[in-house]
Amino acid sequence: MKITKDFKPSSGKQALVFDIYRGTTHDGPGLRTTVFFKGCPLECLWCQNPEGIRLASEIWYEKNLCIGCLECLKACPRHALSATEEGICIERSLCQACGKCADACPSEALSRIDQRYTVDELTAKVLRDADYFRAFNGGVTASGGEPLLQADFVGEFFRRLKENSISTALDSCGFADFSAFEKVLPFTDCVLFDVKILNSQEHQRFTGRPNERILENLRKVSQLHKRLWIRTPLIPNATANEQNIRDIGRFLQQEIPDAFERWELCAFNGACESKYRKFNRAWPFAGLAPLQEAEIDAFRNIILAEKIPPEKIVFSGIIAQ
Ligand code: SF4
Ligand code: SF4
Incomplete structure (x- = not known):
């Protein structure tokens, strides 16, 4: 996979955010608000948040909501929209994400994915739940x-x-200059660090990037005595195979045995399929059956054989009985 996007970080005055979830319990300790920042250096084939990949404003289209009025075509100054049998088609090379089509759309079939925030705005927004964070040992x-x-x-x-x-808490895929970590870690209590695939060639095949830099960053983070949670998505035909789970377990136990507090393995779900449809694309993993409990048990046994303490192992996500 060739990635050609420009990954220049923003100036820091405003952030591009594509979602904010309140009351989450999966993204770190306690009850939390999770802020989803737009832009990613990886392009995992299974990505559950395709709207978060591009570090740029975007719009998307939900055919089920469209009433066919064509107000959006009239509103677009770039002639980036066309009406097809499949509904409204967005020519993304022309679209400048001005949002005029979304403003004109009476049914919200076209909508903006993201919103810009200043630090003041985002801080004020999440602090609304400060009492809950304190009461339930959570945070942001x-x-x-x-x-x-x-x-x-x-x-x-x-x-x-x-x-x-x-x-x-910082939830990171780990692919960054360590200087970026250094800007954030002094103010971070817990790091959620993804280790998706240990074999670098396989990592490149499925995410578009090799993993040496990721593992090196993990070694550095592990020396900082922060709370550290490792996260691995369990994706059939990609990450969820015995060799990969064994390799990751061995790496963790050999290289950072005392530094990580837990290893969460999250079984995939297909809820993101509808997001791909809004981009007029198919999710490459559509139609896969959920992982079975027997498969999870097999992974657990592999991890235990690598001497990872059982209290550190957490399986989450959709698991069929
Ligand atoms: S966001 Fe602006 S440029 Fe893009 S399709 Fe809509 S109106 Fe046209
Ligand atoms: S304005 Fe909205 S409802 Fe009307 S055709 Fe465009 S997308 Fe569909």
Whole structure:
């Protein structure tokens, strides 16, 4: 896979955010708000958040909501839209994401994916739940996409949260200059670090990038005495195979045995299929059956054989009984 996008981080004055979830319990300790920053240096074939990959504003289209009025075509100054048998087609090479079509659309079939925030705006928004964070030992997680693509902003955002005694967590794919980590980690309490595939060639095949830099960053983070959670998505025909799980387990136990607090293995779900449809694309993993409990048990036994303490192992996601 060839990736040609420009990954220049933003100036830090504003961030591009594509979602904010309140009341999450999966993205770090306790009850949290997760902020999803747009832009990612990886392009995992199974990506559950395809709207988070590009570090740029975008619109998308939901055919089921479209009433065929064609107001959007009239509104577009770039002539980037056309009406087809499949509904409205967006020519993305022409679209400048001005949002005029979304404003004109009476049924919200066309909508903006993202929103820009200043640090003041985003801090004020998440602090609405400060009492809940404190009551339920939670806080705020920066996720994505890859939040380190907007490291200047995230560092300042976290600094402001720490001023307000709010716990912070960074959810990272690990593919970044370590200088980006250094902007954020001084204000970070917990790091959620993805280790998806240990074999670098396989990592490149499925994510578009090799993993040497990721593993090197993990070694560095592991020396900082932060709370560290490792996360591995379990994707059939990609990450969820015995060799990969054994390799990751061995790496963790040999290289950073005392540094990580837990290893979460998250079984995939197909909920992202509808997002791909909004981009007029098919999810490459559509139609796969959920992982079976017997497969999860086999992975657990492999991990235990690598001497990972059982209390560190967490399986999550959709698992068929
Ligand atoms: S966002 Fe703007 S440029 Fe893009 S299709 Fe809509 S109106 Fe046209
Ligand atoms: S304005 Fe909205 S509802 Fe009307 S044709 Fe365009 S996308 Fe469909």
